[in-house]
Amino acid sequence: xxxxxxxKLTDTSVSLNGKxxxxxxxxxxxxxxxxxxRNDYPKFFKMDALSKLGFIATELLLHDESQRFQPRGDRAxxxxxxxxxxxxxxxYQKTIADxxxxxxxxxxxxYTLPNIxxxxxxxxxxxxxxxxxxxxxxxxxDKIADIISDAFQDADTTSVVGGWLExxxxxxxxxxxFIVEASADGQAPEWNKDTIREIINNN
Amino acid sequence: xxxxxxxxxxxxxxxxxxxKTEVLHALLSEQTGIKPLKYLKTTHKEFPxxxxxxxxxxxxxxxxxxxxAPTTRTSLMGMMALEEALTEARLNRHDxxxxxxxxxxxxxxxxxxxxxxxxxxxLANDSRNAYIATHDCGSCTEMIADHFGGFSVITxxxxxxxxxxxxxITGANMIQAGxxxxxxxxxxxxxxxxxxNGFNSLMILDQNNCRxxxxxxxxxxxxxxAAYIVLESASSAAKRGVRPxxxxxxxxxxxxxxxxxxxxxxxxGAFRAMEEALAMxxxxxxxxxxxxxHGTGTPNNDQSESAAMRRLFGNAMPFVSxxxxxxxxxxxxxxxxxxxxxxxxxxxxxxPVNLNWQNADDECVVPVHQKLSDIALHHVLCNSFxxxxxxxxxxxxxxxx
Amino acid sequence: MDDLILExxxxxxxxxxxxxxxxxxxxxxxxxxxxxxxxxxxxxxxLIVLMEKNYGIKLKDPNQGKExxxxxxxxxxxxxxxxxx
Numbered sequence: 001x002x003x004x005x006x007x008k009l010t011d012t013s014v015s016l017n018g019k020x021x022x023x024x025x026x027x028x029x030x031x032x033x034x035x036x037x038r039n040d041y042p043k044f045f046k047m048d049a050l051s052k053l054g055f056i057a058t059e060l061l062l063h064d065e066s067q068r069f070q071p072r073g074d075r076a077x078x079x080x081x082x083x084x085x086x087x088x089x090x091x092y093q094k095t096i097a098d099x100x101x102x103x104x105x106x107x108x109x110x111y112t113l114p115n116i117x118x119x120x121x122x123x124x125x126x127x128x129x130x131x132x133x134x135x136x137x138x139x140x141x142d143k144i145a146d147i148i149s150d151a152f153q154d155a156d157t158t159s160v161v162g163g164w165l166e167x168x169x170x171x172x173x174x175x176x177x178f179i180v181e182a183s184a185d186g187q188a189p190e191w192n193k194d195t196i197r198e199i200i201n202n203n
Numbered sequence: 204x205x206x207x208x209x210x211x212x213x214x215x216x217x218x219x220x221x222x223k224t225e226v227l228h229a230l231l232s233e234q235t236g237i238k239p240l241k242y243l244k245t246t247h248k249e250f251p252x253x254x255x256x257x258x259x260x261x262x263x264x265x266x267x268x269x270x271x272a273p274t275t276r277t278s279l280m281g282m283m284a285l286e287e288a289l290t291e292a293r294l295n296r297h298d299x300x301x302x303x304x305x306x307x308x309x310x311x312x313x314x315x316x317x318x319x320x321x322x323x324x325x326l327a328n329d330s331r332n333a334y335i336a337t338h339d340c341g342s343c344t345e346m347i348a349d350h351f352g353g354f355s356v357i358t359x360x361x362x363x364x365x366x367x368x369x370x371x372i373t374g375a376n377m378i379q380a381g382x383x384x385x386x387x388x389x390x391x392x393x394x395x396x397x398x399x400n401g402f403n404s405l406m407i408l409d410q411n412n413c414r415x416x417x418x419x420x421x422x423x424x425x426x427x428x429a430a431y432i433v434l435e436s437a438s439s440a441a442k443r444g445v446r447p448x449x450x451x452x453x454x455x456x457x458x459x460x461x462x463x464x465x466x467x468x469x470x471x472g473a474f475r476a477m478e479e480a481l482a483m484x485x486x487x488x489x490x491x492x493x494x495x496x497h498g499t500g501t502p503n504n505d506q507s508e509s510a511a512m513r514r515l516f517g518n519a520m521p522f523v524s525x526x527x528x529x530x531x532x533x534x535x536x537x538x539x540x541x542x543x544x545x546x547x548x549x550x551x552x553x554x555p556v557n558l559n560w561q562n563a564d565d566e567c568v569v570p571v572h573q574k575l576s577d578i579a580l581h582h583v584l585c586n587s588f589x590x591x592x593x594x595x596x597x598x599x600x601x602x603x604x
Numbered sequence: 605m606d607d608l609i610l611e612x613x614x615x616x617x618x619x620x621x622x623x624x625x626x627x628x629x630x631x632x633x634x635x636x637x638x639x640x641x642x643x644x645x646x647x648x649x650x651l652i653v654l655m656e657k658n659y660g661i662k663l664k665d666p667n668q669g670k671e672x673x674x675x676x677x678x679x680x681x682x683x684x685x686x687x688x689x
Contacts, residue, residue, distance in 0.1 A: 045621040046646075073457065073475060084340065084361055089397075093319075096400050103657050106649035107620075109401035110463050110590070113311060115362040119591030122458040128475055130456040131593050132369055135340045135359040146382070153376040154456075156479065406649060406666040465645055 001149060001191035004179040006163075008203045009057045011173050015203050016060055027171035031056050038063075041124065048088035048111035050167040051120045054079060057175045058121050058161060065179075069126055076130040076151045077118045078162035080144055084114035084135050087169045117165065127161075130154055139164055139174075141197035148180055149191065158182045176200055207437045208375050209447035209602070212292025212387075214284040215543040217428030217530045218253030222287050227547045230555045233574075235529050237412050237424050244320070245396045250408050252394060253426030253531025255280055266350070273333035274346065275314030276427075281347035281391035284429040288387060289351060292433040293445055299353030302439070303383045306354040307374045308347060308431075309366025309390030311535045313340040316395045347391065355383065361535070363589030364497075365456070366390050367430070368538025368597055372454045374434045384439035389539030391429030398534070399425060405464065413500030413532075415525035415557055416509065418564035423499040426531020430539035432546075448546050452582070452600040453486070455479025459592030465503055470511025472594035473497075477515050477584060480598040489519040490582050491598075493554050495541045496570070497586040498525020499532050508586065509567040521584075524571040528558035538587035538595065545599050549580045609680045616676070619654050620647050632677040648673060660688035 007016050011030065014021040025033045031052045035044050044055060062068055088111040095105045110116065118131035130151060136143050148160050160180045167173040176199065180191050189195045215222065218236025219229035229236065237253045255262075262279040263270055266286075289295075294304065314337040321331035336342065344359040356377075360370045367390025374386030402408050402425060409422035440447055457479060459472025466473070481488065497508055505525075512520065526544050527533075533540050548555055557570035581604060585597045613627040616636075620643065634640045637648070648669045655661040655672075661683065663669065672682045 042622070042624060045623040071460075077458070082341075086339075092401065093322075093397065096397070103653050104400045104404035105653060106401075106404040106406075107646050109404050110646055112397075112401060113361070113363045113590055115589065115591040115593055116463050117591075118362075119458065119460070119463055119593065122460040122592060123462070126460055128457050128460055128471065131362070131458045131591065132373075132456070133361050135361050137341055150373070150376045150380050150382075153379045154479075155483065404649065404653070405646075406652075462644065463646070 001152060001180050001182055002185045002188040003191050003195065004181050004188060005061055006176065006178045006199060007057050007061045009053065009060070009175045011171060018203065034060070046107060047120060048085065049170045049173065050085055050087060050114065050165065051111060051117040053167050053173050053175055054117035054165050055120055055124065057177045061161065061177055061179060062125065071126040071128060073128040074156050075127050075159040075161060076157045077121050077127055078132050078148055078151055078160055079118060079165040080134045080136055080147055081114065081164060081166040082136060082138060083166060083168050084133070085112050087167050088112050121161065129157060139166070139200070141200060142193040145191065145193040145196055152182055205379060208378055208451045209435050209437055209440050210432050210449045210451055210546065211435045211440055211445045211447050212288040212294065212433035213430070213448060213543045213546055214287025214291070215428070215430040215540060216255055216280045216283045217533060217540050218255060218426050219529050221257070221283065223543065223547060226544065227551060229529065230544065230547065231553065233556055233558060235412065235558055237531050243394050243396065243399070245399060247399055247403065249410050250399065251412055251424050253424060253533065254394060255428055273337055275337050275343055276316045276393035277310055277313055277391045278343045278346040280393060280427065280429040281308065281343070282350045284389065284391065285347055285351060285387065285431050288431040288433055293443070294433065296351065296353040302385050303355045304353065304385045304387060305356035305374065305377060305383050306348045307358050307360060307370040307386060307388040308344040309360045309370040309535045309538065310340050310343055310392055311361055311363060311366060312392055312395050312398060313343040314338045315397055316393050319395055319397055362593045363591055364534050364537055365587045365589035365593045365595040366535035366538065368587035368595035369456060371432065371434065371539060371542065371597060372456055372595060375451055375454060378434060378436050384436040386434045387431050388434055389429065389431035390536040392533060392535040393427045394425050407501050409500060412559055413528055414559040415496070415498035415500045415528055416505045416564065416567040416570045417560045418562040420500045420502060420505060422501055423527065424531040426527070426533040428530065428533045428536050428540050430536060430543045432539060432542060447602050449549055450600045450602055451597065453480040453484030453598035454596065455483065456593070456595045459594055461592055464590045466507035466588065468507060468510065470507040470514065472592050473508055473511035473586065473588060474514050476594040476596040477511065477586070480584060480596045484598050484600065486582060488516045491521045491584055492580045492582060493522045493548065494584045494586065495545050496523050496525045497588045498527055498557070500527060504588065506566045512568055520568060522554045522571050522575065523568050524555050524557035526555050541587065542585050542597060542599065545583045545585050549583060549599065549601060552576065552578055552580065554578060605680065605684065608684060609676055612676055612680055615654055615658060619650050630676060633675050635675060636673050655683070658689065659683050661686050
């Protein structure tokens with residue numbers, strides 16, 4: 001398996017394949033600023049912070065891929081994180097915290113599941129393949145390598161968009177996402193824990 | 204698939220029983236476990252639910268856990284189900300350690316039953332801290348695993364209502380990848396005020412008992428419980444001399460890619476997941492005798508799932524029923540709870556009835572609504588669909604084939 | 605009535621996160637669902653919450669929404685006749 005492309009997107013910086021993208025804003029404003037550069041998917045504003053992070057990171061990762069938006073069942077979407085949907089869970093809890101002002105919000109509740117972000121990426125890109133969200137205790141290159149490698153056990157999966165997607169609140173988040181492919185390619189870096197660790201440590 | 208993956212142990216705790224024997228009895232005598240709310244401390248008493256019929260204290264006592272030890276309802280149910288599975292598979296601590304056994308558990312709410320209860324105490328005077336530490340998914344999975352010890356890998360899957368099914372798929376993939384020969388996989392979930400209110404805000408709860416596939420269906424009843432199965436490579440089972448219950452001969456996971464919470468009118472994700480499971484097992488639609496449907500009882504799911512089943516099976520429609528009419532919708536645990544129910548059905552040669560069905564709906568399949576026993580179930584599909592369009596299907600096969 | 609319609613448009617934009625829509629962009633009689641704003645089933649549920657929270661009107665059946673949320677004008681009429689806040 002090889003890494004076709006990767007992106008690091010945190011609340012303070014963006015790098016695509018090792019090339020830093022200059023930005024002035026940070027936190028939630030950074031995601032909105034990156035969205036505005038394309039501004040073609042108003043549903044973005046309905047998403048919770050985790051889904052916005054996953055959406056923007058994959059938009060940057062996939063933006064000029066050939067045959068993008070052609071429906072496909074051979075690409076899996078697999079995210080791995082520690083906090084899951086905790087940031088949105090907290091927002092939802094606020095809508096039911098006060099019994100005298102008690103209005104559970106359906107649109108906030110919808111996002112109190114860590115895998116809704118995989119659904120958002122699938123809806124946007126027309127991916128009908130496997131989707132999954134794994135909860136692990138901390139950012140670990142070896143676990144990320146194994147989880148995504150395992151996905152290729154599925155006979156139909158030839159490509160995975162996925163990686164570390166972590167959002168502790170609206171302003172603090174970090175994503176290391178990759179397009180991983182089954183094909184061998186002499187040029188592209190190999191998908192393994194050492195390559196992943198190097199990307200995380202050096203960017 | 205290279206080597207067959209066998210199921211060598213199973214354990215279950217849900218609204219209709221605290222183990223397989225009780226669950227079997229309830230299924231055969233058509234006794235639902237959906238009743239008025241009793242254990243959850245909430246004002247929303249208008250919704251019938253499928254609660255496990257024990258308080259936390261009673262579960263802790265059964266497990267030999269001190270009453271003041273911080274535990275969560277999700278963990279307690281998980282421990283009970285895991286104990287039954289490990290006992291049946293004859294996997295003591297030493298066996299687990301020497302065989303590199305992994306544990307994969309699906310959950311969404313984790314320890315939220317306690318954190319939502321004690322949150323204000325914690326804010327007010329920093330008390331009940333232990334229950335904040337037990338809040339998250341991972342810590343509940345670890346509590347369940349650590350009660351028994353000896354697992355090499357412990358991990359959580361959180362994909363809403365397909366979590367336990369995906370935990371089983373992940374476990375099977377780990378065996379196929381040669382990481383280990385044995386994985387205990389499934390899920391556990393308790394009812395919380397957080398998601399009872401959440402589902403209510405989506406207006407998909409029924410104030411009456413749910414009626415899957417019925418023309419008058421009006422929503423789901425929430426349930427809770429836990430179930431685990433022991434997945435084992437054929438060579439490992441042979442070496443240990445354990446008798447398998449069934450084969451996990453196929454599985455599929457696909458995305459509906461339609462909406463965050465609603466299912467597509469043509470059931471695309473469900474169709475692909477079932478089709479994939481069949482392809483993996485090298486089976487045709489007419490090889491399937493029974494489908495344990497996701498069948499939540501919502502107008503949307505039952506129509507969408509029926510569309511998918513009709514597209515795939517056409518005139519060769521197997522028997523279909525939703526056992527959520529017995530257990531309620533056990534959300535993250537439903538994939539494994541319903542897998543264990545399928546194992547019981549296969550062993551005891553019956554199709555579980557789809558309770559409360561009376562009125563045919565043109566857009567829905569007609570489920571099994573009368574006793575159907577003395578029937579050989581060679582191949583069975585078990586569907587679990589989660590929000591986010593995360594659709595999974597597991598194919599179980601008779602070991603005698 | 606005009607005040608209510610304007611107030612309603614602002615509330616709709618806020619609760620449904622319609623970032624790039626201004627009140628003057630929403631036609632009083634334009635359909636809210638399907639065409640126009642392209643709202644979906646979750647948006648309909650949020651409008652049900654809005655009705656209760658801001659106007660004290662409790663809708664028990666989500667299907668009532670299909671009639672009441674036909675357009676901002678229809679919604680405003682319903683609120684005018686049924687509000688308890």
